[in-house]
Amino acid sequence: MPTVAADRLAGKTALVTGAAGAIGTVVVQRLSAAGVNILACGRNKSRLEHLANQTGAVPFVADLTDVEACRSAVADAERRFGRLDLVHLGVSTRGDCRDIAELDLADYRRVVAANVDSVVFSLEAAVPALRRAGGGAITVSSSLAGVTGYGQFPLYSMTKAAVNGLVRATSRRLARSDIYLAALCPSFVDKHLLGDLRSHLVQKKIPLLAPGEVADALVQRLCATPGDEPIWILQPGHPPVPCRYPDVSPLTGGSSGAVPR
Numbered sequence: 312m313p314t315v316a317a318d319r320l321a322g323k324t325a326l327v328t329g330a331a332g333a334i335g336t337v338v339v340q341r342l343s344a345a346g347v348n349i350l351a352c353g354r355n356k357s358r359l360e361h362l363a364n365q366t367g368a369v370p371f372v373a374d375l376t377d378v379e380a381c382r383s384a385v386a387d388a389e390r391r392f393g394r395l396d397l398v399h400l401g402v403s404t405r406g407d408c409r410d411i412a413e414l415d416l417a418d419y420r421r422v423v424a425a426n427v428d429s430v431v432f433s434l435e436a437a438v439p440a441l442r443r444a445g446g447g448a449i450t451v452s453s454s455l456a457g458v459t460g461y462g463q464f465p466l467y468s469m470t471k472a473a474v475n476g477l478v479r480a481t482s483r484r485l486a487r488s489d490i491y492l493a494a495l496c497p498s499f500v501d502k503h504l505l506g507d508l509r510s511h512l513v514q515k516k517i518p519l520l521a522p523g524e525v526a527d528a529l530v531q532r533l534c535a536t537p538g539d540e541p542i543w544i545l546q547p548g549h550p551p552v553p554c555r556y557p558d559v560s561p562l563t564g565g566s567s568g569a570v571p572r
């Protein structure tokens with residue numbers, strides 16, 4: 312973990328969604344090691360309790376595709392810790408759809424609910440709390456699939472592109488309230504849940520990121536200054552880089568080299 316995190320984050324309070332997931336778990340471990348009070352949110356009670364025993368995080372069990380559950384999580388964090396400074400949003404599912412001509416409506420709703428609704432509802436609930444705290448930082452787990460598209464998972468790619476659009480469009484306004492909002496777009500991460508995809512990637516010699524590398528980049532973003540770049544790409548063997556469209560004029564005006572946010 313970058314040492315800057317321990318210096319800047321000690322004593323702060325964080326809400327982490329998708330906390331029992333492969334990357335969310337390491338984010339909670341890193342934040343806990345940096346002295347952060349954490350509300351660790353997810354659906355899986357036993358995995359959250361295990362994480363709580365390891366790290367001292369407080370478990371919050373809920374389906375975070377529900378707007379009221381997101382509001383309750385934020386209210387619980389403020390009630391327990393007195394304020395909310397940091398948020399990491401990691402709820403996600405890749406879904407089963409590989410061919411748009413064979414769309415399963417229930418699968419589509421599940422992917423949009425986990426990857427988009429949960430982010431929108433969590434932001435709606437958390438931003439007022441961060442404003443009450445006088446500022447803070449929010450990171451969203453997006454994906455390189457949302458930048459380049461990934462043909463194996465078109466719905467997943469669509470939802471991550473939606474998240475990137477929301478973050479780009481929202482980050483500038485939030486910076487005025489001293490809130491930094493960023494999305495991190497990693498390529499493939501090595502974890503057992505990659506399942507059959509993992510052997511395919513290994514066979515094709517496609518390098519994989521470790522969950523710890525992704526968590527470190529996320530924690531680094533939680534230490535960034537409001538107004539910093541909103542969308543970051545993370546690939547194996549490279550430090551995180553901002554995702555820019557240098558030849559596109561931003562809708563907000565300004566020079567064509569600027570990031571459209």
Ligand SMILES: NC(=O)c1ccc[n+]([C@@H]2O[C@H](COP(=O)([O-])OP(=O)(O)OC[C@H]3O[C@@H](n4cnc5c(N)ncnc54)[C@H](OP(=O)(O)O)[C@@H]3O)[C@@H](O)[C@H]2O)c1
Nearest residue numbers: 329331332333334354355374375402403452454497499500
């Ligand atoms: N793994 C990769 O290759 C990769 C690459 C790029 C980006 N990312 C992004 O990184 C983030 C974390 O990925 P990961 O690999 O750590 O995934 P993961 O292990 O599947 O974790 C996702 C978490 O989201 C939770 N979740 C899903 N639906 C939920 C709901 N309705 N309510 C509450 N929690 C819910 C899951 O809880 P349950 O345990 O209850 O299902 C799980 O703990 C995701 O946003 C993903 O898109 C991953």
